[in-house]
Amino acid sequence: MNRSTSDLAKSRHRDQWLHHPVVGDPSWDSFQREPGNPLYVGKEPYLWPVNGFLFRDPPTGRWYAYISLYPRGYWPPGGTLCLRERANGGWEEVGIVLQGDARSFDGDGKRPGGTVDVSIVYESGRYHMVYGWADPANERGGIAYAWAERPEGPFHRAPAPIHEDTTQKPLLGRYVRVYASTLIRRRNDWLILHMMSTPHNAGGTWALACMTSRYPDRGYTPPQLLLYPQSDVFHPPLVEFFPAFVHRGTVYAPATSVALNRTFQVLFRAPVEKAHLPEAWQIAQYGSLWHAEAHPWEAQGIWGQTFAGQVAPEGILRVLFPSKTDRDIGTISLARRKWNQPFRDGFVLSAPRGTAIAVLRRQYRTFHLSASVRSNGAWALCWQCANPLGSNHHLADSSLHPLTGRSRIEWRIKDGEWQLVRIGSAGDSAKVARGTVRLVPNQEVNLQVQQGPSDAELSINNQRVWTGNLPAEPGRLELLAEPGTVLEVTRFEVGGDFQPSTECWLATEALAGAASAPEEWKPIQHEHFRFGTGFVNATPEARAKWNFWGRGFRLYAPRAPQYGKCEILVDGRDRLSVDLYSRTEEPSSVVAEQRLAGGFHSVVVRPLQGTIPCDCLEVLG
Secondary structure, three states, rough: EEEEEEOOHHHHHHHHEEEOOOOOOOOEOOEEEEEOOEEOOOOOEEEEEEEEEEEEOOOOOOEEEEEEEEOOOOOOOOOEEEEEEEEOOOOOEEEEEEOOOOOOOOOOOOOOOOEEEEEEEEEEEEEEEEEEEEEOOOOOEEEEEEEOOOHHHEEEOOOOOEEEHHHHOEEOOOEEEEEEEEEEEOOOEEEEEEEOOOOHHHHOOEEEEEEEEEEOOOOOOOOOEEEEEOOOOOOOOOEEEOEEEEOEEEEEEEEEEEOOOOOOOEEEEEEEEHHHOOOHHHEEEEEOOOOOOHHHHOOOOOEEEEEEEEOOOEEEEEEEEEEEEEOOOOEEEEEEEEEEEEEEEEEEEEOOOOOOOEEEEEOOEEEEEEEEEEOOOOEEEEEEEOOOEEEEOOOOOOOHHHHHOOOOOEEEEEEEEEEEEEEEOOEEEEEEEEEEEEEEOOOOEEEEEEEEOOOEEEEOOEEEEEEEOOOOOOEEEEEEEOOOOEEEEEEEEEEEEEOEEEEEEEEHHHHHHHHOOOOHHHEEEOOOOOOOOOEOOOOOOOOEEEEEEEEEEEEEEEEEEEEEEEEEEOOOOEEEEEEEEEOOEEEEEEEEEEEEEEEEEEEEEEEEEEEEHHHHHHHHE
């Protein structure tokens, strides 16, 4: 048991909070928006300019933005628009610098295809570009090469593509389409980091891969997977890369969540000369990389690919980022921060499209809390949280599972009113108290909670608003932001005895972590699962994978006559066989557990014999 009073909004405490692509990502990042945003807004017929590349021209020091022109729904895409920063500030359109040709490999003889998602490298007086292409029907696609003598073009397209997916043998039975590529010059060769996904870029699973060549335009090796969810080691679920950037001999590859909220980012890195090796890659920063702001042009948060960054000589990381308005129109904007000062005190919880939760990885019973918060929408301060965590499904645009809203106390703030609500493990709720609160736009509100053994006291802006019976129960502290809310927390002081919390992750987390195909698992509602819900494998190749930060785990599963044997892998090394057969049905219990060193870990479960259940994993903090 630990006892302290700390301001957990300070950046030094950021790892005390959960950072997760679906649940939520409280962020201490120090990015500041540049004046003049948005840089570009989508126009008919290309209303989704949701990918881009930011380029600093080495000979002149001028900045260029290359924007991919997509219609709503992505298909069929157009070309690439170039913007240039003026010498005295502001930006100007150069024009379309890359577009398809009906008579080229991207066309069908009558219509041009799409030419988007570019990246550029300057070398020896020439601007080398790789880009994504697809035919008008999106039946063929891949990446290709072009070059120019100026960053404004004209760019001359190579007559044949670097890669076409119709010739690609599926990797791991899934990965076919090559897209979203970053070209990198190395000492003795050229490296392309690129995304791979399913045929026609249908999604469901995403991987970072690479190819190399002695030449920028041809002769590349076949794609090699680098970072992908089918590996047996830790990999964040539901993330998509592009573009990468190089700084001082290291290549950095940010990746964005493709859940309903896409604010979560993770930054991978590798030495440039070893970036073709999977073992060279490591996580540089997990979460706390990006926050949304309450601007109309970024109402849906970061959307599309992740931010496109370049580090300027003066040590400033400048990024271009895509977003969308609430009317579903894409926008391109700019932000910056000091490269060597990535964090600031105070965090932001962003919920642009779905509910987001900031989970403090501590368990309290009695405590005193004082928080200062600024918000543009509805939110809640929560305690006694014993709810499981996970998503409502394991594919793109996933949000919180309904079970995450149970077993808790919520102090809700919305539209000048507050409510204190107790929510039971079955989802039943009871209003304990309510009142009004004077909220001033763009001003902080200060909340205080004194939770004693049997009673609690609530105060707003140092005025007591309620005292009453509220028995203490152990649980986590959480902040909840409703859809559309940006929650800025400048102070979060908590005092009292605590211990590291445990988190119970639902089966959907494991299906997302393995990027399971929809046909691999069948959902089951049955009381023998720990929370009444789980999955059973529908194919022998099914695989589940929990990825987590922790110091150990307990794997839960029911036993029953219809179940067989499963294999468990921990961090791709430790193997354990577990027999889940029983003559009678047995409710979910611990079938495997292990203590681990604090860090990123993975637990893979796959069938060895017959049908197996997938229930939940308890992570030890």
